[in-house]
Amino acid sequence: MQRTMLFATTLAAGVLAAGLALAQTPKSGGTVNVVIQPEPPGLMLGLIQNGPTQMVAGNIYESLLRYDEKLQPQPSLAESWTVSDDGTVYTFKLHDNVKWHDGEPFSADDVVFSVDKFLRQTNARLRVSLEHVAKIEALDKDTVRFTLKQPFGPFLGIFEGGTMPIVPKHIYEGTDYKTNPANNTPIGTGPFKFDKWEKGSYIHLVKNQDYYLEGKPYIDEIYWHVIPDAASRAVAFETGKVDVLPGGSVENFDVPRLTGLPNTCVTEKGWEYFSPLAWLWLNNREGPLAKKEVRQAVMYALDRDFGKEVIWNGFGAVPTGPMTSALRFYTDDVKKYPHDVDKAKALLKEAGYDGTPIRLLPLPYGETWRRWAEATRQNLIDAGFNVEMQATDVPGWNQKLADWDYDMAFTYLYQYGDPALGVARSYLSTNIAKGSQWNNVEGYSNPRVDELFEKGATAFPDSKRQEIYTEVQQQLVEDVPVAWLLELKFPTIMSCDVKDLITTAIGVNDGFRDAWLDR
Amino acid sequence: MRLLRFIARRLVKGVFVLLAIVVLNFGLIRAAPGDPAQVMAGEAGAADEMFIQQLRERFGLDKPLYEQLAIYVGGILTLDLGYSYRQQMPVSQLIFDRLPATLLLTGTAFFISLLLGVLLGALAAARAGSWTDSAITIFALIFYATPLFWVALMAILLFSVTLGWLPAFGIETVGAGESGLAGVLDLLEHLVLPATTLGLFFMAVYARMTRASMLEVAQLDYVKTARAKGLPPGRVTRAHVLRNALLPVLTLAGIQAGQIVGGAVLTETVFAWPGIGRLMFDALLQRDYNLLLGIFFVSSAMVILFNLITDLLYRVVDPRIEVG
Numbered sequence A: 001m002q003r004t005m006l007f008a009t010t011l012a013a014g015v016l017a018a019g020l021a022l023a024q025t026p027k028s029g030g031t032v033n034v035v036i037q038p039e040p041p042g043l044m045l046g047l048i049q050n051g052p053t054q055m056v057a058g059n060i061y062e063s064l065l066r067y068d069e070k071l072q073p074q075p076s077l078a079e080s081w082t083v084s085d086d087g088t089v090y091t092f093k094l095h096d097n098v099k100w101h102d103g104e105p106f107s108a109d110d111v112v113f114s115v116d117k118f119l120r121q122t123n124a125r126l127r128v129s130l131e132h133v134a135k136i137e138a139l140d141k142d143t144v145r146f147t148l149k150q151p152f153g154p155f156l157g158i159f160e161g162g163t164m165p166i167v168p169k170h171i172y173e174g175t176d177y178k179t180n181p182a183n184n185t186p187i188g189t190g191p192f193k194f195d196k197w198e199k200g201s202y203i204h205l206v207k208n209q210d211y212y213l214e215g216k217p218y219i220d221e222i223y224w225h226v227i228p229d230a231a232s233r234a235v236a237f238e239t240g241k242v243d244v245l246p247g248g249s250v251e252n253f254d255v256p257r258l259t260g261l262p263n264t265c266v267t268e269k270g271w272e273y274f275s276p277l278a279w280l281w282l283n284n285r286e287g288p289l290a291k292k293e294v295r296q297a298v299m300y301a302l303d304r305d306f307g308k309e310v311i312w313n314g315f316g317a318v319p320t321g322p323m324t325s326a327l328r329f330y331t332d333d334v335k336k337y338p339h340d341v342d343k344a345k346a347l348l349k350e351a352g353y354d355g356t357p358i359r360l361l362p363l364p365y366g367e368t369w370r371r372w373a374e375a376t377r378q379n380l381i382d383a384g385f386n387v388e389m390q391a392t393d394v395p396g397w398n399q400k401l402a403d404w405d406y407d408m409a410f411t412y413l414y415q416y417g418d419p420a421l422g423v424a425r426s427y428l429s430t431n432i433a434k435g436s437q438w439n440n441v442e443g444y445s446n447p448r449v450d451e452l453f454e455k456g457a458t459a460f461p462d463s464k465r466q467e468i469y470t471e472v473q474q475q476l477v478e479d480v481p482v483a484w485l486l487e488l489k490f491p492t493i494m495s496c497d498v499k500d501l502i503t504t505a506i507g508v509n510d511g512f513r514d515a516w517l518d519r
Numbered sequence B: 001m002r003l004l005r006f007i008a009r010r011l012v013k014g015v016f017v018l019l020a021i022v023v024l025n026f027g028l029i030r031a032a033p034g035d036p037a038q039v040m041a042g043e044a045g046a047a048d049e050m051f052i053q054q055l056r057e058r059f060g061l062d063k064p065l066y067e068q069l070a071i072y073v074g075g076i077l078t079l080d081l082g083y084s085y086r087q088q089m090p091v092s093q094l095i096f097d098r099l100p101a102t103l104l105l106t107g108t109a110f111f112i113s114l115l116l117g118v119l120l121g122a123l124a125a126a127r128a129g130s131w132t133d134s135a136i137t138i139f140a141l142i143f144y145a146t147p148l149f150w151v152a153l154m155a156i157l158l159f160s161v162t163l164g165w166l167p168a169f170g171i172e173t174v175g176a177g178e179s180g181l182a183g184v185l186d187l188l189e190h191l192v193l194p195a196t197t198l199g200l201f202f203m204a205v206y207a208r209m210t211r212a213s214m215l216e217v218a219q220l221d222y223v224k225t226a227r228a229k230g231l232p233p234g235r236v237t238r239a240h241v242l243r244n245a246l247l248p249v250l251t252l253a254g255i256q257a258g259q260i261v262g263g264a265v266l267t268e269t270v271f272a273w274p275g276i277g278r279l280m281f282d283a284l285l286q287r288d289y290n291l292l293l294g295i296f297f298v299s300s301a302m303v304i305l306f307n308l309i310t311d312l313l314y315r316v317v318d319p320r321i322e323v324g
Helices: A006-022 A051-057 A108-122 A124-130 A153-157 A230-238 A252-259 A292-301 A304-311 A341-351 A367-382 A394-402 A447-458 A462-479 B002-031 B036-044 B049-059 B065-077 B091-126 B131-145 B148-162 B180-218 B221-228 B233-259 B265-270 B276-285 B289-317
Strands: A002-004 A031-036 A065-067 A073-075 A078-084 A089-094 A133-140 A143-148 A192-198 A202-207 A221-226 A264-267 A277-282 A358-361 A387-389 A408-413 A482-487 A492-495
Touching: A031 A051, A031 A230, A073 A078, A089 A108, A108 A124, A108 A133, A108 A143, A153 A447, A230 A252, A230 B148, A252 A264, A252 A367, A252 A492, A277 A292, A292 A341, A292 A367, A292 A482, A304 A367, A304 A482, A358 A367, A358 A394, A367 A387, A367 A408, A394 A408, A394 B036, A447 A462, B002 B065, B002 B289, B036 B049, B065 B289, B091 B131, B091 B180, B091 B233, B091 B265, B091 B276, B091 B289, B131 B180, B148 B180, B148 B265, B180 B233, B180 B265, B221 B233, B233 B289, B265 B276, B276 B289
Parallel strands: A031 A221, A358 A387, A358 A408
Antiparallel strands: A002 A078, A065 A073, A078 A089, A089 A143, A133 A143, A192 A202, A202 A221, A264 A492, A277 A408, A277 A482
16 A cells, blocks of 8 residues: 555645636746856756756756745656655656657656766765665656665655756766766756856756646746856846846845845745755864853854844844754754853853853855854854954865864855755764865764764654654754854845746746746 | 077076966965865765765876876976866866957957056146146046946946946847847947956056156156257157156056956956956866966966067167167
């Protein structure tokens, strides 16, 4: 007996369609201009997983699933799927009329090749999740079956386009993936085809006329403009040269001015899957921050509401702990750290902090982050810390974190919708290793937390996982391995003519499939 | 014959200087923290030691430094600037692709600044102490002292946002697909703001230098003699004062010309001009060693070349100067 999700999917699609019909009927045609920042290093999504690459190529390549803002899986290349009762066998039924952009037919073999061969080799993050998979088989040309070694709670969450893009087997099989010349002319199954990349200027995508969803996409062409200066990007929008400023493309202090322009719409949505969380790495290994009391004092010293309201113009939310509120299994039933300078001072005294200088590493991502670092430093000084700012550029920041050469450092990381995918990696003691800034950089080690995270990943069903993750959140918030600052929200600013752009949990990254222009 | 020997000697010397620059740049870049493998891993949002190690091996960064240097210099000697792993393209092609945009921008700025700068400087000198002189001096001082990016932003604010006369960014109206005359006009329209902004600083420098130099030359005995001979004042200014006053201007122009190929990082960034300056800036932030070294190589070769041309031009302007 298989628990079917087909019904739920059909129902969701029906509700969605009804909603659209109630709203407006999409119009076909038109050109949309979008900012892309920085210029992506390449567009082969299977090889390069950086943000700008995903934003452009997410409209060229597709995965089996998409996610709505509640992170519920939706059909993409897979039109339906079933999960066995024990949570170890996932069977996907693919759309049967899909073609690659070069006209070749798409089939289940492409999926098996992409996941089992290509991505296993090229995508470090997916590789970790695939360790739970025993085998991947094409049952027929439209059916793929994943068999897991044991239940893996977040499994249905790893089919996002940037994480698991399906790449063409007929182009890549038997070649050196990284040097295949086809990387410069990406071939996907998505709603838009690659047309031209004028390096340093723009990337041009055109409508895929053979797209398998009737009538989609609606828009004829997308131009992604490369504009390296934040102020110039704001001007480009102001003067009507671009229609969409994806999240993070302008400095925060420009947001109120731009959203005040006529016919301008803004949304915080479209980041639910990534749910970026900003925090301060605290070096747990040595120096004053090795003591829990000192780390707790940091939490009390920080005026995180100020950071949200002033530095980030009210966008985002103050986090309660290691998980953002958008994440599955989030709880706010944890110890709270309000802004309390006296408490911070008392804790520092108790810990015997002697004024040893603490090196603070800002994140070199522009003016907003620089201001935030200054405000944070001031907060810490007010509570009695002795803080020195150490500015670097991005490669220098990477290196210092990878070498653990810091006391406190700003960062933000994606959480990928599930604690097993995006949270555990920062706290597991097995994840302490130099050379990476996405593992347990702070050097926190707690056997109980290790055990809980390990159980949480494979527990079944979800109610069990909730129990485990509630405890883990409570424990981490007590220990303060890092100082959580803000659930980041990067507002997408766009002309109100652009409709239905942000309809999924990854927003602009796969949004142009459904978007249309009301002109 | 003597001239040819001079040129040959300078060229040989230039090659050694260039090699020294290559070695020095190589060392300096490696001294900066971070490497391209880490940057690329960083953008992927996840990495393990194996992933970074794979990248390092691909870039040849796992080899000892002297071996990497030897490989690089060996490449340079055969005019192979290497491969940019980040951009997945040969460095020479990347530079070559961006060269036209940069030459257009910096070349236009160069001529605007040289022409207007010398003209304004000469005018100010000819009317020293007058209102015209004061106005030109103030104008020159302002643009000499104001940071380029600020001037650029103000120009955008005025001419693009407020007045809506000129485009704020890019080299062409993307998607318009204009060709022929319309295409050229579109290009020129996009060129006006960046070229003028970039030209203003050097224009100010030329104006100030021409003025000062002309006033100094005007006090010299041979100028007095020319005037005493009864030559018309215009001819004295043009043939006797200006020509001799141009030597320092020429030196500076040589330096500016050498930078033409290097591009203009700030201007290209603010105006989203797809030139070499930005390519270099991005390469720096990404620690794209080969690309960065390649751009440095080409631009230092240009500086050396233009120094040589400047030296030769000295002779034209002032025949008393001998080469060799």
